Amino acid sequence: METKIYLYPIWIRLWHWSNGLFFLILLFSGLSLQYSAEVYSMIRFDIAVSMHNVSGVILSIAYIIFLLGNIFSANGGYYKIPKSGFHKELFYQIRYYTLGIFTKKKAPYPISIERKFNPLQKLSYVGAMYFLLPILIASGCGLIFPEILIHKVFGMSGLHLTGLTHIIAGFSLSVFMIIHIYFCTIGKTTTSNFKSMINGWH
């Protein structure tokens, strides 16, 4: 019998699910705002504004907790990208997902207490959590407090550029979330990874 490892402590699970929930609220309210119409909007505009603002603030606070958790616990170590050989690791992982998985090959980088993420996960999670999400939060702050923005950037409205940045970062993270959810179905069973994020055991 394979031994289970306790991979997801309670604070990570709480952060993960709240992050997911509020990101979904942000996604749907954001889509509703961006594509609002006089006749029909997915969510009434003023309600969508409140939902988006409140959820954005909560998600930002959750992100700070995530950052602090990663700084003061061992969890931050899982996100460190090795200085050499990482591109090869990525190649092996991509080859596994595109070919090996269909020919019953073993995963090249199975999960262990030392390695929570495979190379592809590591790259995408670092990109999402340390690049895209900070951009999303910073541009969101700029849209809530437009008086702090630079008025003109190369002749274009700073507010409009911030809006565009916010939308592009939000869209990219939404794509990440779709792929993330799909890849979570690639476990021992389709639902095993989801259960792990509920009970903490992998």
Place this chain on the structure above:
Amino acid sequence: MYKYLFCLATALFLSLLFNQPVFSQEGKEIPENVIENQKCFQCHGDRFYSYYNDWAERGVRDRMNPFFVLDSAQFYQSNHKTFLCTDCHSSDYENFPHDGLLRMETKFSCMDCHGGDETFAQFHFEKIEEDFQQSVHSILHNDDFTCWKCHNPHTYKLNARNNKNIKKVIVYDNSICLSCHADIDKYQLISKLTNPNILETHEWLPNQALHFSKVRCIECHTEVDKDILIAHKVLPKKEAVRNCADCHSQNSLLMATLYKFESFEKRNDLGFFNATMLGDHYIIGANRNFYLNVASLIIIGFVLMGILIHTVLRFITK
């Protein structure tokens, strides 16, 4: 004494003979109306005025009614800057002290000069008048509410049509509304109602301060008229725009109001819808980019297709 009078007469004769224009210290010619109007501004541009009281037989220095004090600098930047005061006011005002009965004089209305004149055809004054007659201001207050309640003839100048800075257009136009709706003294000239606190009545508006500085009152409180640049049919408050998406959408109402003069319906080179809004503003729901929309749909399409193919292959090779 005779020598002094001779010099004065000679100077007067010469000035009449050559009829030379008067120049300012900078060497610019001072228009005739400015010289004439200075006689009025001498008192009406100051807080105090002096006159000789024939009854008391002594000179008097008194306070000028603050509502009759005018800023000559503003007047000479206004649309009516070339006017003589007596073009609109009785020439009897040239006598000083003024006859008390002159205050009863009937004031001109805009249409007395601007109506039916081809020179002003581009402004559609007749249509403005028609819309104004249907406005809540006119309906509720009849003849008490004249053009002058909003457009001070001494300071009014064309704004939206001449000003490329939208922010300045907004400040200027909103100050017209606020001159009554934020000033109980002027408001109660025509109404016994207590001036409502507009901050409280607009409490429902998300990001109230942002809206107040980025759009004009008339965006929501007037009915758009395609024939005129500035809508003049002010609606009852129940009919004011309250649906956010009327502005926050691709067919934004703002394109027919605030951005009407510089708006163009086609996307610009960068593919932005409502591109004229991009200069200084970002209006959620109204600023969209055609190419980004298409790119995002293609990306989502590829992602979903990839997931579908991967799922099917996993199922087949299970």
